[in-house]
Amino acid sequence: MTAPSDTAVRRSGRITRIPWFDGLQFFLLVGGLIYLAVAGASAFNYNWQWYRIPRLLYREVDGEFMLGPLIDGLFVTFELSAWALPLSIAVGLITALLRRSDSFAGRYLASGYLQVIRNTPILVQVYIFYFVVAPIFGLSPFWACILALSFHEGSFTAEIFRSGIESVPKGQWEASDSIGLTRYEKYRHIVLPQAVPLMLPPLTGQVVTLIKHSSILSAVAIFDLTTMALDLIAETFMAFEIWLTTGAIYIVVTGTLSIVVGLFEVRIRRRGAR
Amino acid sequence: MSNAEPMTRARPPARRRLKVTLLDAVLIVAAVAFVAYLVYRVNAYLVYHWDWGRLLQYFFYYDPDQDQWVANLLIEGLLITARTSLWAMVFASIFGLVMGLCRVSHVALFRMIARGYVEFVRNMPPVPFLFILFFFVGNQLLKPLELTELAQAAPPYVQDVIVLLFGELNLLRNFSAAVIALALYEGAYITEIVRAGLLSIERGQWEAGDSLGLSRTSQLRYVILPQAVQRIAPPLANQFIQLIKDSALVSLISIQELTFMGNEIAVSTTRFFETWLIVAAMYFGVCYGLARLFARMERRMNRGRM
Structure with a gap:
């Protein structure tokens, strides 16, 4: 066991080790790119108005602290994602189970749903939910968006559940068959305890995808962070400042989540290796 | 299990039979x-x-002046979607190949650049990403190039070719900015595909190249890439389908592709249900057809290898 892991560490060590000099070059390069962007903007007389940005994040009126429109938008983004996450997990789980079921109707329904979602753009799905499904069932725009997002992400979670369940070795299924477990007992005691740890990191990664995809909802009337940015640009004409601020907010949120997911993944993999 | 025990409870091998549960x-x-x-x-x-x-007239309509059937908004939009996707795929493949090679480079700086690019795109929602790049690329990088003026100064037959390849001359800057923005977005995913393909080649192949005295470039050029290309091709084809779907997003930056046309038609006719169902069906037809085609090609490729 020691020999292969030793070489693996050495090999990966060579790939991930970062000499400080390259780090310096990298930061100089990024700095140069930012400088070029700023210089290019001032070249065609762009009037930078960064001082107006903090007001869009928070305000203090008579000593009272108030959130600005961009942060309000961020909370709507969180709200949409928070509703869509459990729903997409439910959709994905049902789809994955139906695909593995004995029922031909279940298999057709599940694969039909997956094909339709996978072969149409998410933007068109959002329009369909907003302009077609919502009026038919009398849904509010907010719920139409959540459903669009849930059904879209559900196709990804279905895939996560499928690969998790299928990664359980065949011998485990046969062993549980041979001791006469029912289907429920088989999933409950043998398959899921082994599959769930494998599913957890990609499922948490879905949160990042959800927040990213929720920006597409700005195409319809929903007041998430991207919509707020678009509205503010229309009002103030500060396209560069507002887009860069919005981008930075998204990067901070999703980057933090990505790092957490990465740590989680390493931990689960280490526990699995033990 | 003893041999004496009757095997009556053993189930027959699972067979796909139509059984109603x-x-x-x-x-x-x-x-x-x-x-x-x-x-x-x-x-x-x-x-x-x-x-x-x-809505049928939005596919083709009969023009009495020209005395023939003319393609209308939906077909035009589909063609612009195809044009956008093809160009974006070309550029995305170039970005992806270069960045993928950087990703496995021995030079830490290159690895950091490629990693930074991939992580940036992965953590950035597509809509702000497209808008930011559209503004930066369109306003700063492409404006001084004066593509439209350049094209308008060209002789008529060159202009015809440009219109065929890139669309209307006065929309040239918007179109190229959108294509580059889309290509940079998809390029990050292709980077990871290229990287996975390169890393999937056994170490022995690199070592064999080493022992033949090949430089690292020659190893890549003659030993690794020819093998990696076969493994990269299937996920790359799927990424193309993904790109066609993501190209719907450039309708938000006013590129007049299928989704944009759908919006126009839905608003002008107020037939929201029919329009969106037709647009979705058109995307489905294209993407599903391509997916089937690519799957068949992959099967044939695998059979050829065996």
């Missing part, structure tokens, strides 16, 4: 009930009058 019955009843409820809501509650015929 309780779940089937429940699902079929639920699906039928759902469709019935849907029809009831549309016809009785909304009293919606379907008018598919009116």
Whole structure:
């Protein structure tokens, strides 16, 4: 066991080790790119108005602290994602189970749903939910968006559940068959305890995808962070400042989540290796 | 298990046979009930009058002046979608190949650049990403190039070729900015595909190259890439389908592709239901068809290898 892991560490060590000099070059390069962007903007007389940005994040009126429109938008983004996450997990789980079921109707329904979602753009799905499904069932725009997002992400979670369940070795299924477990007992005691740890990191990664995809909802009337940015640009004409601020907010949120997911993944993999 | 025990309880090998279970019955009843409820809501509650015929003219219409059938908005939009996707795929493949090679480079700086690029795109939502790049690329990088003026100064037959390849001359800058923005977005995913393909080649191949005295470039050029290309091709084809779907997003930056046209038609005719269902069906046809085609090509490729 020691020999292969030793070489693996050495090999990966060579790939991930970062000499400080390259780090310096990298930061100089990024700095140069930012400088070029700023210089290019001032070249065609762009009037930078960064001082107006903090007001869009928070305000203090008579000593009272108030959130600005961009942060309000961020909370709507969180709200949409928070509703869509459990729903997409439910959709994905049902789809994955139906695909593995004995029922031909279940298999057709599940694969039909997956094909339709996978072969149409998410933007068109959002329009369909907003302009077609919502009026038919009398849904509010907010719920139409959540459903669009849930059904879209559900196709990804279905895939996560499928690969998790299928990664359980065949011998485990046969062993549980041979001791006469029912289907429920088989999933409950043998398959899921082994599959769930494998599913957890990609499922948490879905949160990042959800927040990213929720920006597409700005195409319809929903007041998430991207919509707020678009509205503010229309009002103030500060396209560069507002887009860069919005981008930075998204990067901070999703980057933090990505790092957490990465740590989680390493931990689960280490526990699995033990 | 002793041999004396009768094997009557052993189940026959699982065979796919059409068998109706309780779940089937429940699902079929639920699906039928759902469709019935849907029809009831549309016809009785909304009293919606379907008018598919009116939308047919948006595929082709008869022009009495030219005395022939002319492609209308939906077909035009589909062609612009195809044009955008093809160009974006070309550039995305170039970005992806270069960045993928950087990703496995021995030089830490290159690895950091590629990693930074991939992580940036992965953590950035597509809509702000497209808008930011569209503004930066369109306003700063492409404006001084004066593509439109350049194209308008060209002789007419060159202009015809440009219109065929890139669309209307006065929209040239918007189109190229959108293509580059889309290509940079998809390029990050192709980077990871290229990286996975390169890393999937066994170490022995690199070492064999080493022992032949090949430089690292020659190893890549003659030993690794020819093998990696076969493993990269199938996921790359799937990424192309993904790109066609993501190209719908450039409708938000006013590129007049299929989704944009759908919006126009839906607003001008107020036939929202029919328009969006048709647009979705068109995307589905293209993407599903391509997916089947690519799957068949992959099967044939695998058979050829064996």
